[in-house]
Amino acid sequence: GQQLNQSPQSMFIQEGEDVSMNCTSSSIFNTWLWYKQEPGEGPVLLIALYKAGELTSNGRLTAQFGITRKDSFLNISASIPSDVGIYFCAGQTSGTYKYIFGTGTRLKVLA
Amino acid sequence: NAGVTQTPKFQVLKTGQSMTLQCAQDMNHNSMYWYRQDPGMGLRLIYYSASEGTTDKGEVPNGYNVSRLNKREFSLRLESAAPSQTSVYFCASSEVAFTGGGGYTFGSGTRLTVV
Numbered sequence: 001g002q003q004l005n006q007s008p009q010s011m012f013i014q015e016g017e018d019v020s021m022n023c024t025s026s027s028i029f030n031t032w033l034w035y036k037q038e039p040g041e042g043p044v045l046l047i048a049l050y051k052a053g054e055l056t057s058n059g060r061l062t063a064q065f066g067i068t069r070k071d072s073f074l075n076i077s078a079s080i081p082s083d084v085g086i087y088f089c090a091g092q093t094s095g096t097y098k099y100i101f102g103t104g105t106r107l108k109v110l111a
Numbered sequence: 112n113a114g115v116t117q118t119p120k121f122q123v124l125k126t127g128q129s130m131t132l133q134c135a136q137d138m139n140h141n142s143m144y145w146y147r148q149d150p151g152m153g154l155r156l157i158y159y160s161a162s163e164g165t166t167d168k169g170e171v172p173n174g175y176n177v178s179r180l181n182k183r184e185f186s187l188r189l190e191s192a193a194p195s196q197t198s199v200y201f202c203a204s205s206e207v208a209f210t211g212g213g214g215y216t217f218g219s220g221t222r223l224t225v226v
Contacts, residue, residue, distance in 0.1 A: 004153075033214045041153075042115075042201050042217030088153065090214070098169070099215065101146075104154040 006089055007104030014110050018074040021105040023089030031092040032072040033099065034063050038085045046087075048073070081109050113137055117218035118203050124192040124225045131222050132187040134202030142205045143185035144169075144215065145177060147198040153199065160185055190223045199223070 015017055023032070031050055032035035035043035047058050049072060056063055060077045064091045072089055086106050092100040116134045124130055135141065141162045146154040148170075156169030160179040174196060176188045185204075189196060197203050203215035 006153075008150075035214075040219070040220050042203070043215075044217070045214040048214055098156060098159065101154040103151060 004100050004102040006105055008105055010106040012108045012110060013079055013081060018077055020071060021077055022073045023102045024071045025091055029091035030070045030094045032065050033090040034074050035088040036085045051084055079109050081111055083107060084109050086089060115202055115204055115216050115218035117221050128192050129190050132200055134205040135167060135184045140204035142207055144203045145187045146201045149198050150226050194225045197225045
């Protein structure tokens with residue numbers, strides 16, 4: 001089946017640093033989504049991408065839809081303690097409403 | 112508040128017991144989903160309902176059954192719980208979309224332990 005490889009699996013960073021994570025697929029996707037999950041809660045949608053090459057920002061977060069349509073990237077600038085959580089990517093192929101989820105990147109911010 | 116409501120939030124079962132996880136959404140979404148989340152494995156789709164009256168298997172349906180009771184409610188049943196079903200279960204909903212999409216709205220999860 002389709003798989004999404006998300007990296008890194010976890011990262012510790014200092015407050016104020018920039019963060020980069022990515023997601024790669026063996027299949028072409030028409031939509032990429034990035035979610036954040038905080039402890040004890042369900043994932044919450046951060047950014048949605050619908051077109052190859054698209055670059056979209058949401059505050060300090062910026063995500064890009066890779067040109068090959070098989071990857072996506074999420075950057076967080078000037079991290080703060082509340083950025084702690086697990087970040088998931090999800091991809092959707094044409095003709096289906098099912099999303100494939102990545103395994104998540106666990107982010108910990110050191111004050 | 113609008114969204115997806117799951118009950119219960121926590122549950123401990125003995126092996127072989129049965130239970131039903133409840134999910135309701137008030138956003139008039141057509142599609143609903145059940146996922147399980149296990150450490151290091153991300154979210155895996157158990158069952159989904161594209162629209163009221165239809166249900167289909169996802170990646171990991173064995174040991175589960177679902178009922179789309181009406182447009183708002185989608186329940187997940189474990190007929191005979193096994194320790195391998197210890198997990199966090201998430202219900203989600205979305206508008207039907209075959210291109211583009213707005214993503215899912217997730218509930219806050221049910222943490223199930225089977226002993």
